[in-house]
Amino acid sequence: MFILSLTYIKSNDEADRHMEPHMAWVREGYARGWFLASGRKVPRTGGVVLAIGERVAIEAYVAADPFTIHGVAEYEITELAVTTAVEGLEILKG
Template sequence: MFILALTYVKPNEEADKLMEPHMAWVKEGYARGWFLASGRKVPRTGGVVLAIGNRAEIEAYVAADPFAVHGVAEYDITEVAVTTVAAGLELLKS
C-alpha cells in the first residue's frame, strides 16, 4: 500500500484554480482501481491518498496530477507493508 501525501507549495488559491482537473485525475485513479481513500489535510495544506498497485505506475500517475504538473503541490510517496488490518480491509495487506 502507498500513502501519497501531497503538500501545497503555492497558495490555496492556486490549487483552487486546478481543483477540477485534479479531481478528474483523482476519479481516474479510483477507476483504475489504484485509489482506496483520499481527502484534504486539516488544516488545508494539501491532501492524502491511500493507494495500491505497482510503485512505478503509481509514481508515473502521481507525476501526471495537474497539481504536480503545474508546481502547485509536491508529493511524498511512502510504501507501507501492511500486515494487520481490521475485518473487511484485507485488500490493504501486502
C-alpha cells in the same frame, strides 16, 4: 500500499484554480482501482491518498497529476507493508 501525501507549495487560491482537473485525476485513480481513500489535510495544506498497485505505475500517475504538472503541490510517496487490518480491509495487505 502507498500513502501519497501532497503538500501545497503554492497558495490555496492557486490550488483552487487547478482543483477541477486534479479531481478528475483523482476519480480516474479510483476508476483504475489504485485509490482506496483520499481527502484534504486539516488544516488545508494539501491532501492524502491511500493507494495500491505497482510503485512505478503509481509514481508515473503522480507525475501526471495537474497539481504536479502546474507546480501546485509536491508529493511524498511512502510504501507501507500492512501486516494487520480490520475485517473488510484485507486488500491493504497486498
